Each structure stands twice: as structure tokens, then as C-alpha cells.
Amino acid sequence: MEKRVPMVLLLFLCLVVSSSTSSSSEGGEEGDRIRSLPGQPKVSFQQFSGYVTVDKAAGRALFYWLTEAAVPDPISKPLVIWLNGGPGCSSVAYGASEEIGPFRLNRNGSGLCLNKFSWNSNANLLFLETPAGVGFSYSNRSSDLFNAGDQTTAKDSLEFLIGWLNRFPRYKNREVYLTGESYAGHYVPQLAREIMLHNTRAKHPINLRGIMVGNAVTDNYYDNIGTVTYWWSHAMISDKTYNQLLNTCDFRAQKNSNECETAYSYAMDQEFGNIDQYNIYALPCNKSDGSSTIIRQSLRLPHRPRQMIRQISGYDPCTEKHAEVYYNRPDVQRALHANVTKIPYKWTACSDTLNRNWNDTAVSILPIYKEMIASGLRIWVFSGDVDSVVPVTATRFSLGRLKLATKIPWYPWYVKKQVGGWTEVYEGLTFATVRGAGHEVPLFKPREALQLFKSFLSGQPLPKSS
Structure with a gap:
């Protein structure tokens, strides 16, 4: 977990940023072209990265990385925007570097290797670090880092997209899809709603066609009930603790009772054991690897944003550490046109400062789902079924409140003649599980995620068979 950024550094940041140029971001796309990244294998597709200013008065600018489709005619493919959650976590660290991007990081950040299951085999991928304060994104106004929230993030993300499309006009009429995971269960629908509102008054509307979110924070009450149920049903907690949580916790409240806190603390300290809650069957990253360990506050009830901050483990349980080595290299930052304002703190996968000062979080995203369904957007929700932080039960409980009619009843879907998970198609929404996947589905099950x-x-x- 990132250490809190001291106020003196934030004040220094304001002085440094305001006296620096923004970057190539205010020019055309050619200034953002990536020639090659350090340690990168040869590729056939184009890459671009840089900044788009979203608030000139405040000096807020968001960082992006575009990896175009690895096909002969990338202009024929849609634009897919990926957002990671946290809030405060980087889409470059997670989505781009260990999930759906074309590269994987070598151990200790020494270079890159190819990801054969990259989603840019089928789309142009735009990774956005949002809000300001995440990753390389910044603000001249230090108060922005202490007053972040859902509404500002959605509005800034829309401003980014409008500005980015002006810089890349060849994408203006392209189909656009929004994707993400975790707290992006807020970001993605909220940005979709901002785009829909923008389109009602825009001369050139954004061609938004759909959204897809995974292990997504959706509704405080039903997410919490579903999470406690998952813990019990997967033998992570005792019957006694389960009943105590149900009887003493008000899952709608922002502050828990002492009795609830006691039951919760006992579960975390005495019953969970040394596991990775983001994949209960995976090995955690050991302290000897120099990485952060599980922090009990990361799973506070009810579900609030700070639950998402910590490393995610997978086939290599220390991938976050490799990212923080690689993206702090000066040669990497130069190649990415990143950190041009010389932010006086290290790039980190997640910002603890933003997470601890998140002051605006929606209680439920379900009303936005109803708006998106009414507008005809394609909506898919997926869930890795061994994640205990935003588990499959939480998602099913939340989506159940929409009371959608079933079009195609529950069935197993397949990849390479193996069950990839289970799915049900509703009127206006498709839900799918991914068997054996943790919180970051493409990290644990890349082939299934690509399908x-x-x-x-x-x-x-x-597919019902393969």
C-alpha cells in the first residue's frame, strides 16, 4: 500500500507543476507517439501516451496509454476504454501491465514480454489513469487530492474523452465500449451516464455502444450481504461469526457498531488466516519479497472504497512490485511522455492519499443500470468466483434487485472444451462467472477472459461448447 503523501510535498507539487509545461498533450497525436518502450519486444501495432488537460484553472491533467489493435486495419476495430478502481489505483499498473494489455512485466521491472491473450487482438485499448492523483495523472491544486469522489471522476473522465477524441479525430465515429473492474463498478456506469447526457446536447455525440465490468462494487447493502455470505459459504468464517455479523452489522450504515467491529475483527484476525482475499486459493506475496501484506482495514464493512487498496496476487503474486520498479524508471517515463512535471513522489500502483480522502461515493449504482438498459446499451457483468472482496454472491444479490426477465437460462460456457464459468442472459444484461478466477479475472484466467x-x-x- 502506498504511503500517504506528505502535505509539504503536495504544496511543492503545486509549485513545480504550475511552472512546468503540460507535455505534448496539447498538440496532435504525433507528439504522443511511443517509439518503443525500454525492454519492449518488437510489435506491429502503434502506441501513444500522454496527457489531456481536463481543468485548465485547476491544472488537472489525466494520463492515458493507447495500444492500437494488432491487426492490419486497426481503424476497423472499436475503441475500448479500461478503468481500474480502488479508488486510486492505476489502469497502467493493473489493466495494462498484468491483465488485458499487450505486455507483461518481467520480474523486478527489467523489461516487457508479450501477452498472447491481450485484448488488443480485437480492439484498440485506451488505458486511463483517473482521477487526478492516480498514477501519472496530476493536479496543480493539492486540495483536489483531498477532495476526490465519484462525481468529479466521472466529469473529468468525460472531459478527457472529449479532449482525447479531438486529438485523435480518426476515432470520433468509432464504436466505444467502457470496461473495468472493482471500484470501476462505479466509474464505468457513471461515465456512461455522463456520456449519455453529453450526447443529448452534443453536435458530435460519442458512439457509446456498451459497458462491461468485472467483480464490480455495485450496491452497498447487497454487496455487503453477499460478501459475508461468501465468507461463510466458503468456510472462511465460523457459523458463530457469520451469525454475529448478520445480527450486529447494519450493512447500510457508514459506521459500524462496536459489536459489528468486534465480530469483523475476530473473523479477520483469527479465522481468515494468511490468505489473499482477492483470490482465496492463490499464494499471497510474501513479506520477504518486499511487498505489502494484507491489511485488515482493507475489507472494512460496509463496502467502502478503501477496501480495494492492496496488491493483487496471481500467477506471480508480486506483480505490483514489478510495476512500481518499471514505471519509476526515468527511461520508461521518457518513452511514455509521463511525469513531465516532475511530481515529487514516486509513481505507485495505488494512491493511499486519494483512497483515504474519497468524499463522494454512491450508495448504489443500480439506478444507473436502469438508465443504461432503457437506453439500449449492451451491458455485461462478470465475476471471478474465488474473489472474497467483491465476490460472485455480492454481484448476484445486487443484480437480482433489478428483477430482469430471463432470456437464456443459466448454463455453463466453455473454452477449449473446459467449463469457463456459468452465465445467464437477461433482458438488457448478460451476467457471467469465470471459474477459478480471482478479483482480476484476466490475470488469473486470461484465455477465458479473452473469450x-x-x-x-x-x-x-x-459458447455452450468448444
């Missing part, structure tokens, strides 16, 4: 993505883009149900 999920292909089916989503095509608008076709997941």
Missing part, C-alpha cells in the same frame, strides 16, 4: 471479451464485442452469448 468473454470477444463474446461481449460480438453481442453473442458465450
